[in-house]
């Protein structure tokens with residue numbers, strides 16, 4: 001086999017892998033939040049919550065895009081998302097993701113985390129009656145468990161409705 005053939009074969013393999021990666025939402029996950037318009041960000045958060053709600057068979061929670069800089073639990077820490085059990089509402093600090101140079105994957109991960117707080121609350125556990133560390137552990141585990149699945153599902157939905165976001 002000459003070098004030209006080897007290079008050609010490698011190109012086919014890499015091209016194939018690229019296609020698989022794209023099909024699984026690779027591009028979606030790695031797109032910077034700053035590349036989205038504010039309408040697209042809002043739609044994406046809403047879709048992500050719908051995907052999570054569908055998974056758990058519950059109603060989608062209400063959400064708000066807001067500045068959470070005043071909600072830091074520790075000094076120099078800045079929360080990206082928050083769940084408020086009093087109103088059963090999720091808050092997402094979109095500006096903060098943009099400031100950090102985060103991608104959609106990072107934002108979806110935070111939404112999955114906050115959604116777990118919502119589901120736990122629906123099941124009777126919230127910060128008024130449950131140790132905070134336990135709630136955080138559950139939410140962190142949910143991020144690990146559901147991020148990839150959520151991205152894949154989002155990618156499928158967006159692919160089927162190309163007008164939602166211009167990302168695929």
Ligand SMILES: [Zn+2]
Nearest residue numbers: 113117136139
């Ligand atoms: Zn949390």
